[in-house]
Amino acid sequence: MTQLVCPEFDAFEAALYGVQGKYVLRSRQYRDWRLKMIDLDGAAIMLGKEGASTAYSGTGMPGYFNIFVPLSAQQYTIVNGHAFDADTIGWMSPERMFHIVAERAASWLTVAIAAPLVVRWCQSHADEFDLASLSDNFVCTGRGPVPALRSMIGRILQVERDDSAQLNFPNAAIVVRAELVDKVLRAVLDGNDRSLRYRIVQRHRWILDRALELLNSMPEGPILVDDLCAATGASERTIRNVFHHYLGMSPHRYLMLYRMHRIRSAILNAGPAATVSEICGRFGVWDFGRFAQLYCHYFGVIPSRTLGTRLSVKSS
Structure with a gap:
């Protein structure tokens, strides 16, 4: 696990994985910016703790899909104009612009997934889901899949803390990465009911x-x-x-x-x-x-x- 403590937002901004963009501080900074990352060779989990309320505009890096899940201050988080709650996640496609507003300093997690892993999963599940929506950014809510995804990420973090060597065995890394990708995409696609969410023009x-x-x-x-x-x-x-x-x-x-x-x-x-x-x-x-x-x-x-x-x- 990589851990960073950044006194200034600039270093935190530069260390973000899978996205590229800029922060605008909406309030005075009152704490350090903290970042933890677990790299699973094609899928990376990041946990961020921001030092101020912010507005972030950016794009997914070429070749990477991302999800965004606020861990605190969910009711003060807005992604692409959509207000969040504990069961809401944002999906970001490569090279698509997105905007995240945190009206209070927030903690969050993201998962960045290399495009070949997403393509491989989609090929195996083409008869289960409408996969066309994955090419665009959207926000969705899943009362079942999102807690399951959070729970799995929590288990990965616990294993990493207790015995990080477990995640370094090649076969174990392959399995945990596959399970994580499956949980992410099921949470995104199960919750992506276009008839229930507001579409921005x-x-x-x-x-x-x-x-x-x-x-x-x-x-x-x-x-x-x-x-x-x-x-x-x-x-x-x-x-x-x-x-x-x-x-x-x-x-x-x-x-x-x-x-x-x-x-x-x-x-x-x-x-x-x-x-x-x-x-x-x-x-x-x-x-x-x-x-x-x-x-x-x-x-x-x-x-x-x-x-x-x-x-x-x-x-x-």
């Missing part, structure tokens, strides 16, 4: 994906809601509804937080002659006092402290 998903692509591709400078409207061809009201539905906040607040993260990144990569005022000015900040208060609220230090620490590290 495809255009709204495209609007959000396009808006975030714009943010990631724009050079330094101010970004306004009008820019998002122009890039997506959507009205401000539609943009507002989409951001609230998927990310749990208004586009104005998201842009403010996104800009703050970009400024933090620019400060961390600043040269010796850089100043906080100059960096903030490049991103359209005009009220430095208000910005410094917000920055301190979310990151725990004032911007000049971040710059000073960064420059002292570079010079040492």
Whole structure:
């Protein structure tokens, strides 16, 4: 088992397996970020404990399917606009965008499964399930299969804690991996009743994906809601509804937080002659006092402290 304790969210974000994306902190961090992972050679279990309430946007890595199961604060978790409970799981297909909002710092588990294992399982169960839905992201609820999946993962974790060598025997690893894949896919497919779950309009998903692509591709400078409207061809009201539905906040607040993260990144990569005022000015900040208060609220230090620490590290 691999275990990490990360004082900052950046290291935690970089260590995630099977997905790639970005965190936006929705509150000030108040604890370390913790990650445990068991790699079963093609299927990996991750247990994460976040240090703040967050909004995470990302995609499944090429060649990997993922499930997401919140372990705490389920009622404060929203995935692709769907509220969760203890029996709800999210399914993420490779290279498909997804969005997870945790209104409180949460713990969760994920299972990443290599595509060949999913394909092999599907070939053996083509007469039991409608497998076409696995190619897209969705959220489902299974009152029987989900607890069974949790129970099995709990057993794997217990065995790993008590005698990790048991999982290292080749034949044992093959069996536990096969059983885990079976439990995951049965939980996903048994709970994927499209007649009972709310389907988000495809255009709204495209609007959000396009808006975030714009943010990631724009050079330094101010970004306004009008820019998002122009890039997506959507009205401000539609943009507002989409951001609230998927990310749990208004586009104005998201842009403010996104800009703050970009400024933090620019400060961390600043040269010796850089100043906080100059960096903030490049991103359209005009009220430095208000910005410094917000920055301190979310990151725990004032911007000049971040710059000073960064420059002292570079010079040492």
